[in-house]
Amino acid sequence: MPIPLLDIQGLTFEVDHHSILDRLDLAVQAGHIHALLGANGSGKTTLAYVLMGCEGYRPSAGRVRLGGTELLPLKMHERARLGLTLAWQEPARFEGVTVREYLSLGKPESNPEPALKQVGLDPDRYLTRRLDKALSGGERHRIELASVLSMKPKLAILDEPAAGIDMLSINHIIGIIRALKDAGGSVLLITHQEEVALIADRASQLCAGRIVFSGNPREAVDHFRGRTCVRCDGEVCGYVRP
Amino acid sequence: MSDLEQLMRVLPMVGAEPSILDDTGIAHVVAQGHHILSRRTVPGLRVELEETPGALIGHIVVEAGVAIAQPIHLCFGLTHPTGVQQIAIDVQVQEGAQARVLSHCLFPVAQSAQHRMQAVMTIGPGASLTYTEGHYHGPHGGMQVLPHATIKIGKGARYFSDFSLLSGSVGNLDIDYLVEVEEEGLAELSAKIFGHKTDRITLKESVILRGQRSRSLIKTRVVLEGDASAEITGITEAHAKGARGHVDCMEIVQGRAHASAVPIVKVFHPEAKVTHEAAIGSVDKKELETLMARGLNPEQAVELIVSGILR
DSSP: OOOOSEEEEEEEEEETTEEEEEEEEEEEOTTOEEEEEOOTTSSHHHHHHHHHTOTTOOOSEEEEEETTEEOTTSOHHHHHHHTEEEEOSSOOOOTTOBHHHHHTTTOTTSOOHHHHHHTTOOHHHHTTSBSSTTSOHHHHHHHHHHHHHHHOOSEEEEESTTTTOOGGGHHHHHHHHHHHHHTTOEEEEEOSOHHHHTTSSEEEEEETTEEEEEEOHHHHHHHHHHOOOSSOOSSSSOOOOO | OOHHHHHHHHGGGGTOOGGGGGOTTSOEEEEETTEEEEEEOOTTEEEEEEEOSSOEEEEEEEOTTOBOSSOEEEEEEOOSSEEEEEEEEEEEEOTTOEEEEEEEEEOTTOSEEEEEEEEEEEEOTTOEEEEEEEEEOOSSOOEEEEEEEEEEEOTTOEEEEEEEEEESOOOEEEEEEEEEEOTTOEEEEEEEEEEOTTOEEEEEEEEEEOSTTOEEEEEEEEEEOTTOEEEEEEEEEEOSTTOEEEEEEEEEEOTTOEEEEEEEEEEOSTTOEEEEEEEEESSOHHHHHHHHTTTOOHHHHHHHHHHHHTO
């Protein structure tokens, strides 16, 4: 097995002595789309925030390496400059900031048009639009993905990238995720949607803060569907809440 | 360097170019203290300003049915560290007329100076006035600025105002606008202010929707840092059927700065409606983290968010 791009070992994150991530181990290979499945409350989004270094998400134990570099001592923007980024499930709105500015963050000389075209938005119509409430949820999601595309990250964490996207556009979103891989990047893909998860090279199931299954996406989806507990009571992962 | 040259040298700080003085198609008035340094008018526009020891007093009239193609530039300022500039002006945009006014208030070296504006604006039926006021106060923070205005908006008339004070130090700013809107009239008042150091900002904007189907929007964006403070009051009263008003106030507070926002809405007719939203706080955490996840450091991220809000 090659050295993984993202290597998580024993990652633990607690709130009020309650483990949200419980000695979690996970490896994402370079060039892979790695789907992360799990019920609501299983810790998927928390894992995304801990990896990105969001405020209030400092783990109590464990180590994380990205491309061999220890990630946890780094500040959020330093992690981003190392090649990690996160697309939020509910992307932020910015009053006054244009789509052009947002897609050119940190590199004002860059051309944001190709990324916008890749997500199916007409640059002539959208580059001067502002990232405010006037955009629909679907438009904002696409612009978020365009922003990730234009950043060309080593690893993009996409938290429910197809949430709020109409059924006809799901294939478009899938195309964008594949484009990230084609551009040489890797994707940690948090999703509830089977058709999205199945495009992954590998998938893992998260349950009560632990990875309880890793395998090919079909097996992972079947494993996830086969579980009967929503708040893990031991049937899936053996974890028993105190 | 003459007073005129000194004022023109800082004109770009508020987004205008000194070349406007040479353009015969652009009306302008430039005044230092109570002295008019340059003026030009265009057909359909009457500018009658009188220099007195205590104030500049006069009228600006856009004649009925006339659309002034180019913005009218009013450059007021002081070129000395101390002094008082008082302006009492009556602006009339007569029936069916249209005009845009760019008011440039320039106090590049002010250390202990005062700028007072008492304006009465009358927008006649079906007329339109866009009034944009930009200030530059230099770095010293010694300015006292008191723009007070009463604006009467006639039937079907439109009034748009945009006040911005974004560069230099504000000093003490006390804005007080009262706007009355008649039937099917429209008033949009926008203010953007960036306060630093010990700046004190008081902004009171009152809109009275008197006529049926009259409409208004008060939009305020204030960013404060250091020890600056702001008190923002947006008042909208709706008195007639179909009147609609909205007050939208956002204040970003950094450092030891503090702010208050007081939206007051009063409705006196069952078929009128006024809404308001007010937010005061630090820079939104999610916005900040989204930008940092794209590689901006915290300072760069705050700068982008603040510049967007004040745009």
